[in-house]
Amino acid sequence: MKRLTLPASREAIRELSAGDMVLLDGEITITAGLPTIQRLAECANGTRELPRALEGAALFHLGSYSQETASGGLEILYMNPTTSTRFSPLMPGLIRHFSLCMVGGKGGLDAACAAAMAEVGCVYLSFLGGGAELHTSAIREVVSVHWSDLVAHYRLVTLRVEGLGPLTVGIDAHGKSLYADLHDAAARRMPEILAGLAADRGD
């Protein structure tokens, strides 16, 4: 198990291989909203003001419930990943523009994202879906909450975490994607799997 402190160096990112498991310390920025990713794309093309700097950031597809505390601060009641694949069309632009060092969520991203990640030195981390209690317990501080006009899980939230994970490197910075490899392997194996079903049926 590797442990990385954010912001991570490109050298440390490129040392990670698909299938490695990691723990994270430091600042992460999260959202589960497609409207939010669309706003970030507008920031990248200069048509919207970016609410906080994201250069070299770790941007994860995690939804959270944020609320104000009685003393006027902010707290996160829980957080958990959402499916990343629906963000695939917009992620290559964000990965390149912000030189993101990490992206993540669950389910992976497509080949165009993997290519952008290899260019800038960025990895995709797989979070446990259904891991709300474990992920939330790693939060040490709510750094900021932006775009509060959106529903809670769509907001752009920056947190300081300690020991977040274990998270699995699903796509590494060298273009290797567990998701693509596993899908291709399963597709190749399918004729053999169907032949096995036929044999079991006694066809």
Added chain:
Amino acid sequence: MPITYAMMKQATADLYSWSLRKVPDDTKAALARARDTESNPVAQRTLDIMLKSAIAAETSDRFVCSDSGVPVYSIALGTRITMDGDIKQAVVDGFAELVETIRPPLLKHVTNPLTNERGYHGKDMPLITWDVIGGADYVDITCQPKALGSGRWAALEIFSFPSLARIEEYVMECVLKAGSQHCPPVVIGVGIGGTFDHCAKLAKLATMRPMGSRNPEPVVAAMEERLLRATNLTGFGPMGTGGDTTALAVHVEYASGHGFTPVAVAFNCWINRRTRARLYDDGRVERVE
């Protein structure tokens, strides 16, 4: 003593709240068995974390997943019950009250499909399937919240006089298409036959069966066993990052129909949210799971 509006309202709200905080016991046991037989080190670790997460949520009485889905109920009315009040409205009112009082609060997941606006309320919400149980003196209620993660990958196709080979091939096409996306290891429910709507309902009911239970008909039970083996040969594994455990169970239900044969495939993610209670005509409330 009849089944009252108040009983239905309380029970359906409780079932939803409970379902968010506990992975069913049969599912935790299946995950533990999978951990014992899994050969992939990353998958072993992932299954360990799943069990740890399930226990953490249960112990702290907090949500397993931040996505509480939308409330989905399967309600079967015994023919020997009596009713007092609008028990259908009770389910709607129970959910409305719950979203105001539940702790921690829910995120807004009820989505208007025409605008993609999200809130706590919406047309036809909660989603309820009604059925009848001949001779029973109780109402049987199962709550199975459904979210995008696994709900997105359900599929249905209609064939003409398909062979078992074609039906099983279609199930495997759905397994391949869902791939790493649905928070595996999943429970797969397969419906075969009937009509478009009946078949989809069968697939949903199949996902609700006790984990790994076998269909009483040997031909169908054999299909369940070989489809489970075939699914786990795909290699997607826990959370879709590789391994031997892509599904924990495959359950198949069928109905007779005409020559057009729908085949529906539904998935439940690894937390397999499911709670169930029976409300008896004598006022008793029995939590089944």
